[in-house]
Amino acid sequence: MSLPTIPKQRAVIDRRALAQKITRVVEDKGAEAGRGEIVELLRAALAAGRAEMARRLTERPSAGHEIAHGHAFLADQLIRVVHDHVIDNVYPSHNRSTGERLTLVAVGGYGRYEMAPHSDIDIAFLTPGKPTAWCEQAIEAMLYFLWDLNLTVGHSSRSLDEMVRMAKEDLTIRTALLEGRFLWGDQALYDEATARFFADVVSGSEKKFVAEKLAEREARHKRMGDSRYVVEPNVKDGKGALRDLQTLYWIGKYVYRVRNAAELVDKGLFTQREYGTFRRAESFLLAVRAHLHTIAKRGEDRLTFDLQREVARRMNYADRPGKSAVERFMQFYFLQVQHVGHLTGVFLAHFEEEAVEKGRVAGFFSSLRxxxxxxxxxxxxxxxxxxxxxxxxxxxxxxxxxxxxxxxxxxxxxxxxxxxxxxxxxxxxxxxxxxxxxxxxxxxxxxxxxxxxxxxxxxxxxxxxxxxxxVPDFGKVGGQMQFDMYHHYTVDEHTIRAIGLLARIERGEFAEDHPLATQILPKIANRRVLYVATLLHDIAKGRGGDHSVLGAEVALKLCPRLGLDEDETELVSWLVAKHLLMSATSFKRDLTDYKTITDFAGEVSSMERLRLLTVLTIVDIRAVGPGIWNSWKRQLLTELYELTEERLRLGHKAHGREARVADKKARVADILGSQAELIEQLEDRFDDSYWIAEPEDIIAINLPHYEAARLLDHKLSIHTEFYPALGATLVTVIGNDHPGLFFRIAGAIHLAGGNIIDARIHTNRIGKAVDNFLVQDPLGKPFDEPAQLQRLKTAIEDALANRIDIVPRLEKRPLKSRRAENFHVKPMILFDNEASNRFTVIEVNATDRPALLNRLTRAMFETSLLINSAHITQYGERAVDTFYVTDLLGTKITSKERLDKVRQALLEAIAAGEPEFEAEAATAQ
Structure with a gap:
């Protein structure tokens, strides 16, 4: 194969000048005595060559082919110098036998003349027969020189017969040799090896090779997530990445004997335009890989969050309104891998047709036709x-x-x-x-x-x-990612997955995971409204501004074009505008607060809208990515749906406070059974607010626990129990109420490895605290092992007894994910005095950190706030914590001066865990 031309080769490495320097060292000191000096000459040449290639990458950051070929050229020249030095000076043999012949073959990616800065150098040393002593000595000497240069060398030493036998047995070896390129040594021996490889290994095995390569490709895709659109892709092995392009070339070379990818056009496997797409995608991916290696200073092929920003910067991407530089770079990346996916389908389709017509590998495809x-x-x-x-x-x-x-x-x-x-x-x-x-x-x-x-x-x-x-608006979000830890897929892939999930729920495939949606869907009158709203809910992302509002405007224009009438169009637009409302209400508001349901029901206004919004919310959350949907979210959404349904159905006839408490007590009595008398026995302890705030199944756990602690005269009683209905662990703390109880318990739970997702704080009529916490581990799973539950109890006991210093220990805890270090959420404090009749609602948005909840609740304690309930939500790296609070007299916080002091205290609490925001907190004073 003809090798690519490297511009200004001697600026990368001057092989002749290097060889002359080595010759002078040998003449002055001898090969053995001068070895150290020779290694230093080689090191200097390697360092200079790498520096030149790094400079070229900076000057031409998208020149993937040029950089890949340049690094291969640098390796070639160094290895040739080393080979000649060993053969001529270290182990010279002026009258070699026919067995003392040696050829060096570059294999794998190196053989393809494509190398990233820290790629392995794969070399096959081939001999005519069993390697002679001279061959073994020469090979060993060459390898030691390369190892002294700290090069990672993948090598094999085989006779021609061994090469043939092992290539027949091993797909990896066969593939590596398929890309074999003469590097240096005995040209005639290389020619013989090539002829034998194609005659003895390739001929007649095309069908098997294609089948194995496609199976290998499928297995690799599954290992990498089986999607082109994961937000931390592998640029080498991911779906649609370099390995997929190489697979096409391997199949073409194996079956059609092409020498390079350009010849795929001559064979009719690609059009010239498709080959142009192939080259552009390959060049871009090679450039990205070169930047990854350069930044990481090692062979790194994962385009992780911490590297994406820097690669985008080096490749000269800039921010645009609504889209950051890294998001623009990643969108282009995903468009390239989409092109690769198309090329794969094109190649295999044409290959199949050709195979059937010409009788090649027809057996492999016969099952497909x-x-x-x-x-x-x-x-x-x-x-x-x-x-x-x-x-x-x-x-x-x-x-x-x-x-x-x-x-x-x-x-x-x-x-x-x-x-x-x-x-x-x-x-x-x-x-x-x-x-x-x-x-x-x-x-x-x-x-x-x-x-x-x-x-x-x-x-x-x-x-x-x-x-x-x-749908050009959909085209604008093609390949668009959101640079955060919450969204797992690009916007277009997320949308398509949401539509697929909706169809599967409708077919009854997710009755166990999504019983509410399965039950609702047959009752929906506007089926196509739901599907169109699912298509459009994120269509305005990346435009700047609120994508819900902008998307609603898109819906008003697009729906009539699609054939929807005026009422359907208005309904789709409303759904897109409000598609985040139900999740925000469920996860960030107190569903036991009467006004929460009243306000939400007022927004929804009809059962049809409630049903549509509920299903859209479910598929939107579930399609975000693995692990996002859980039983806790299912329960909250179900609870909001049922409470809103009751409000819409009964309107002003909905149960009043007394009726709601009586109804709750009746349901608790059913659960308690023989212990139902506890309700009457503890009547003087718990007021109506407790009965309204807590679900009946938790009250049925609290009352026996409270009575047992009372009878045993326990000053502190801690109960931990796996709560399967919500996929969480219920932690109940009963004891004498005292200032700062909440933040100490919160800190202890985090020290024990738990995350609080919901908390309700009660002080009964005789001053006893009854605090309920729902806890999960960092992966969103419940604590259900006895040792885990005991760890929670011990940590809370130690914290309340002041046996541990919570904050310093929390700060030493690692983040849930090391990736979180790459994200910083600008703090935002929101106050809402309209969301509840009794409480001021405080919503805190900040970067999630192990000590965050402890710091926030301590700040509220120090500013004399009483916390009634807390609702804790994580969206990847973003923590959204909502608190229902009053002052010490039990009234809302309405004074601007007081609210400003609370805001400042909360900003300082956040800044203590986020040094980059300390200045912002200081200027807020």
Whole structure:
């Protein structure tokens, strides 16, 4: 294969000048005595070459091919100098036998002439037969020189027969040798090795190789998350990354004997335009990988949060309104891997056709094809996949660009990759006229609201480039990520997943995980409103401003185009505008507060809107990523739905305070059974506010616990219990109330490894504190092992007895994730005196830290606030903590001066754990 030309090669390394310096050292001191000096010459050349390549990367930060080839060139020249020195000076042999022949073969990525700054150097040392003593000595000497340069060398030493035998047995070896390139040594021996490899290993094994490579690819994708759109992708092994491009080349080379990727065009596997896309994607990914290695100073291929910002900066991305530089960089990254996904489908489709026609590897694909071809709505059903009957099918009627997806969804089949290739090629036919075509919009709506599998079809539509062209607002969020730890996928992928989840719930597949949504969906009258709202709920992200408000405006313009009437359009717009309302109310407000439900019911105003918003909220949260949805969120949303349903159904006839307390007591009595008399026995201890605030199942736990502590005269009683209904652990602390109780308990729970997700603080009529905390571990799981529960009790006892100094120990605890170190949330304190009739509601937004809750509650204690309840939520690195408070007299905080003092105290509490915000807290004084 012809090697790429490296600009100004001698600026990278001057092999002749280096060899001459080594020769002079040998002449002056001898090979052995001068070895140290020779190693230093090699080190200096390597360092200078790397510095030159780093300079070029800075000057041309997107020149991926040039940088990859430059590092391979540098390695080549060093190895050739080392080889010549060893052969000529260290182990010279002027009359070598036929067995004393040696060729060096660059294999793997190095053989492909693509190296990142810290890539391994993979070399195969080949000999005609069993290596002679001279060969072994020479190989060992070369390796020692390379190791002295601190190079990571992957090496093998084999005879030609061993090479053939091992390549037949091992796919990895076969793949590495497939990319073998003559490096240095005996050219004739290399030519013989190449001929034998293709004749003895490759010939006749094409079918097996393709099958193994595709299986290897699938396994790698699963290992990496099986999505192109994970927000911390692997630039080498991730789906749509470099390894996928290389797999295409390997298959092409193995079956068609191409010498480089450009020859894939000559073989008809790519068009010239597709090859251009291949090269651009490959160059970009190689450049990103080079920057990763340079920044990390090691072989790092993961584009992690801590590296994304710096790579974006080095590649000259800048902030734009609504989008940071790192988000723009990552959006371009995801668009490139989307192109790779398309190229993979194109390649394999054309390869399959060629294979079947020419009889090559036909056996592998025979299971994918059905000789009998059916016709469906004018399309061919080829091997169970929908195919366009003619090459100009879409050009003849561009509405078919949408129709093909509708037919595929209705039939429950995939679209043939060859047809996807045509779709991508012809997607430019989608213009303003087609977007306004009623038939096209009706077909699109059929796909979106499909009953079989809209997710798969919409993802195919997206990757074919049709989705973003037909709905340009959706195209704007294609590949767009949010630079935080909460969102796991790009906006377009999240949206498509949400639609898929909605369809699966509707089909009854998630009755156990989502019983409420499963129960609600059949009652919804406006089914297509729900699907369109799911499509549009995040469509205005990245524009600057509130994406809910901006998205609602998009809905008003787009829905009529899609064929929705005025009422449907208004409803979609309302859902998009309010799609965060239900989760914010559930997770950040006290659902036992009468006004919370009154206000929420007033916003929703009808059962249909409540049902639609509930289902949209559920699929939105669940589609964020793994581990985001849990039983605690399910319970809160269900509780808000049921309370709002009652309010909407009964209106002003809803139960008054006395009726609600009586109803709660009756339900607690049912749970307590034989212990029901405790309700009457403790009547003088607990007032109505306790009965209204706590769920009946928690009261049924509290009352026996309280009575036992009373009978035993315990000054402090701590109860821990796994609470399966909420996927959390209930921690109840009963004791004499005293100032600062909350922040000490909160700190102790965190020291024991727990996260408080909800807390209710009660002081009964005789001054006893009855405090209930719901606790999970850092992964959102409950504490359910006896040792874990005991650890919680011991930590609380020690904290309340002042046996431990909480804050210093909390500050030493590591973050839940090391990735959190890369994110800092600007603190925000919000006061709301309208959300509750009895309490001032304080919402604190800040970077999540182990000591945060302890610091915040201590600050409230020091500013003479009484906390009635706390609701703790994490959105990745962002903590959103809400507190219902009063002053010491039990009244709201209304004085501006007093609110300013509380704000300052809270900012200082946050700044103590976030040094970068200390100045901000100081200027707020």
């Amino acid at each position: 059905n000789k009998k071809t059916e016709t469906v709505s004018g399309y061919l059903l080829d091997g169970g996949r929908l195919a366009a009957p003619e090459d100009d099918w879409f050009q003849a009627d561009p509405v078919r660009l949408i129709e093909v997806f509708k037919v595929a969804e209705a039939q429950g089949v995939e679209i043939h990759p060859a047809t996807l290739r045509m779709l991508r090629r012809d997607s430019g036919l989608i213009d303003r006229a087609l977007r306004r075509d009623p038939r096209a919009n009706a077909l699109f709506l059929d796909v979106l609201c499909g009953h079989r599998d809209p997710e798969t079809i919409l993802r195919a539509m997206n990757e074919a480039g049709v989705f973003g062209r037909f």
